[in-house]
Amino acid sequence: MIQALPGLRVISCLGAGFDGIDVSAARARGVEVATTSCALAADVADVAMGLIIATARAFVGADRFVREGGWARERYPLGRSLGGASMGIVGLGNIGSAIARRASAFDIQVAYTARRQVEGAPWTYFAELAELARWSRFLVLCCPGGRETYRLIGENILSALGTDGILINVARGSVVDEAALAQAIAVGAIAGAGLDVFEDEPKPHPALLASPRVTLLPHIGSATVETRQKMAQAMVDALVSALEVD
DSSP states (O other): OOTTOTTOOEEEOSSSOOTTSOHHHHHHTTOEEEOOHHHHHHHHHHHHHHHHHHHHTTHHHHHHHHHTTGGGTSOOOOOOOOTTOEEEEEOOSHHHHHHHHHHHHTTOEEEEEOSSOOTTOOSEEOSOHHHHHHHOSEEEEOOOOSGGGTTOBOHHHHHHHOTTOEEEEOSOGGGBOHHHHHHHHHTTSSSEEEESOOTTTTOOOHHHHHOTTEEEOOSOTTOSHHHHHHHHHHHHHHHHHHHTOO
16 A cells, blocks of 8 residues: 555554554654554543452452342452562553553552663563563563564463462454464453453453453543544544644
């Protein structure tokens, strides 16, 4: 498409990632590429924290337990505390940094991995993803999608996360090998998962749908009235800036 548009000057994407854009081809042509990641970072970070709390404390199951009358018969199983827990963040961009700041307010220990150490970031840096996973109780994905991160989280990383670990994905479904995740949860290789994105949306792996240890959302990270308005404006602003329109 880029080749078919000789007058193309800017690509402005209504979203956080570049994974739907051939950035190399655009840059080779001198075409500016912009996203709206700054506008949506706060709401996506809120959803990530919501998934962490909901999964660690099994809120969805607890709601069902009350509605179905279980409370009158027995006590609900214990959850896991957030305070003092360790959180590893994969990708410390706008969203990852916003999650880290929120996690600190919950007294969660934060570390991260990224393509390179982020200058000035106050959190511990791990050069190796597997080492970060071993350190983490919560492993939070907010890295870009695309070829470089395709199925970055597979059996080996899930094994490193371990039986007390919880995987949180607010990045792209393509970052996780969903069949491997479903198997890890089924056999208790990890404790659970909170997912807002999936490999084949809107069709999560059937085993994830069946598991009570998985919290599932329909890709709603940026889905608020306020943020969608900000995203639309940011998209227009990028066009206006690149085209130098008054």
